[in-house]
Amino acid sequence: MKNRWEHVVGLFGLVLLLVGSWQGLFLAPPDRFMGDVMRIMYVHVPTAWSTLLVFTMVFFVAIGWLWRGTWGWDALQEAGIEVGVVLGCLLLCQGSIWARPTWGVWWDWDPRLTTTAVLVLAFGAILALRTFVDEPKRRATWTAVAAIIAYVDVPIVYFSVRWWRSLHQVQSSPSTVDGTMVTPLRINAFALLFLAIWFVVRRYRIARKRLDAEMTELEAA
Amino acid sequence: MKGKLWAIGAVAVAAAALGYIALGDLGENLVYYWSPTEMVAAKEKAIGATIRLGGLVEPGSLKPDGQTLNFRVTDGTTAVPVTTREVPPQMFREGIGVVVEGTVDDAGQFQSKRMMVKHDNEYRAPEGGAMPSDAAMFGTLEGE
Numbered sequence: 001m002k003n004r005w006e007h008v009v010g011l012f013g014l015v016l017l018l019v020g021s022w023q024g025l026f027l028a029p030p031d032r033f034m035g036d037v038m039r040i041m042y043v044h045v046p047t048a049w050s051t052l053l054v055f056t057m058v059f060f061v062a063i064g065w066l067w068r069g070t071w072g073w074d075a076l077q078e079a080g081i082e083v084g085v086v087l088g089c090l091l092l093c094q095g096s097i098w099a100r101p102t103w104g105v106w107w108d109w110d111p112r113l114t115t116t117a118v119l120v121l122a123f124g125a126i127l128a129l130r131t132f133v134d135e136p137k138r139r140a141t142w143t144a145v146a147a148i149i150a151y152v153d154v155p156i157v158y159f160s161v162r163w164w165r166s167l168h169q170v171q172s173s174p175s176t177v178d179g180t181m182v183t184p185l186r187i188n189a190f191a192l193l194f195l196a197i198w199f200v201v202r203r204y205r206i207a208r209k210r211l212d213a214e215m216t217e218l219e220a221a
Numbered sequence: 222m223k224g225k226l227w228a229i230g231a232v233a234v235a236a237a238a239l240g241y242i243a244l245g246d247l248g249e250n251l252v253y254y255w256s257p258t259e260m261v262a263a264k265e266k267a268i269g270a271t272i273r274l275g276g277l278v279e280p281g282s283l284k285p286d287g288q289t290l291n292f293r294v295t296d297g298t299t300a301v302p303v304t305t306r307e308v309p310p311q312m313f314r315e316g317i318g319v320v321v322e323g324t325v326d327d328a329g330q331f332q333s334k335r336m337m338v339k340h341d342n343e344y345r346a347p348e349g350g351a352m353p354s355d356a357a358m359f360g361t362l363e364g365e
Binding site for chain 1: 224225227228230231232234235238239242243251252253254275307309310311312313320335336337338339340341342343344345346347348
């Protein structure tokens with residue numbers, strides 16, 4: 001089991017997710033107005049945090065590639081972007097499921113929702129761009145430059161609810177959430193973080209292997 | 222060296238874009254909804270076009286008549302009468318924030334075709350066991 005420390009992290013994340021979700025579903029009280037529907041918050045908010053965190057990692061990793069130019073950085077940015085896009089899609093689905101019974105609509109073009117959709121589309125487009133560039137160095141550089149620019153949307157997503165009028169509520173804080181609801185939320189936040197690390201590392205190893213194979217092929221040609 | 226230039230260039234472009242969006246008055250031109258005061262001040266510019274109006278459901282103004290739902294949306298200064306045929310979400314009540322999409326006529330009556338209820342960032346346990354029922358909540362999913 002050499003080099004497989006990430007499985008420990010992932011397993012720990014899964015256990016935390018079970019504990020946090022069990023607390024959120026069965027121990028925490030329902031919301032006074034929303035009832036049981038509000039319990040989706042225990043996955044929605046942690047998913048949002050980990051999505052933004054993963055893209056933040058991608059931003060620094062992209063700079064890392066441009067600065068150092070070693071292949072590990074490229075493999076890591078590919079892994080991060082892919083996991084970020086998957087988390088972002090999950091985030092949009094969860095939000096939509098929560099929105100229908102509370103807001104009354106599945107979707108609306110409010111600033112928070114729109115900027116989040118743009119985020120997922122932008123990084124999804126970068127993944128598409130990667131498949132069209134055959135030359136590894138150029139592919140890595142284009143990805144990094146595009147990822148740094150696309151990252152602009154992350155702070156915009158975060159602050160959208162404060163800067164502009166929106167349907168989505170502003171960020172909660174422990175003072176606006178009952179104590180019994182804060183604990184499962186915190187547990188699930190760490191759960192999603194560990195799961196995201198697990199996925200990114202696993203995906204990094206695949207990207208690394210593919211890059212190595214590509215290099216051998218290029219040398220042989 | 223070339224890579225470092227790319228890095229500096231990309232970060233500079235990203236920072237400039239963020240600064241422009243954060244500090245520029247983009248919000249002035251791109252509003253998700255109008256407040257009742259802004260809508261009334263816009264006069265004929267607001268009439269006939271599909272717009273969004275946001276505010277609170279004025280307490281005491283809610284009058285359902287079986288077919289339509291009538292209430293006023295207020296920002297504390299101005300109140301606009303709103304009519305809708307839509308089934309309101311379970312969260313809908315007097316005093317709650319709403320965003321209604323539709324048109325306003327010359328008499329100042331707003332016809333809503335799409336109504337959204339805002340909820341704030343507070344999550345609280347119910348007091349005294351008065352819990353909203355799931356049946357009422359999921360009832361809003363029907364009648365589409």
